[in-house]
């Protein structure tokens with residue numbers, strides 16, 4: 638089953654929307670297989686956002702993501718990578734549709750509430766950066782018979 642890495646960023650934690658965000662993915666039908674509240678060390682932040690190293694906002698991005706605890710998660714389900722990105726909305730909350738997480742809770746690109754892997758390759762890489770294998774839980778949910 639496809640897996641993705643999702644993370645409530647420091648602004649989302651401070652804004653008290655961890656529960657709301659978890660609830661949206663639960664209600665959609667996805668299954669939580671790993672989660673933890675954590676502070677991101679600078680080195681991990683730089684690795685995680687490595688693709689943006691040359692961008693002008695890289696320093697601010699690393700400062701922001703390390704500015705307070707994040708809620709890191711792994712979710713699984715049919716098409717979870719692309720569907721989670723749709724549920725998050727556009728990178729800049731001003732362009733994000735109402736009903737999406739960024740559209741409903743954010744105002745500016747530098748504080749856009751949530752991160753989600755953008756491809757199967759990113760998902761594998763980011764899950765590996767943030768979680769040890771033994772932190773991911775394999776389990777059956779009977780309700781899946783009513784989802785699939």
Ligand code: YYY
Nearest residue numbers: 689694698727728746747749751752753755
């Ligand atoms: O994957 P996603 O988070 O939607 O956007 P990315 O293009 O990967 O950028 C990562 C992160 O960087 C974004 O969530 C906010 C921040 N950022 C920014 O502060 N200013 C920009 N012009 C673009 C992105």
Ligand code: MG
Nearest residue numbers: 752753754755
């Ligand atoms: Mg991205």
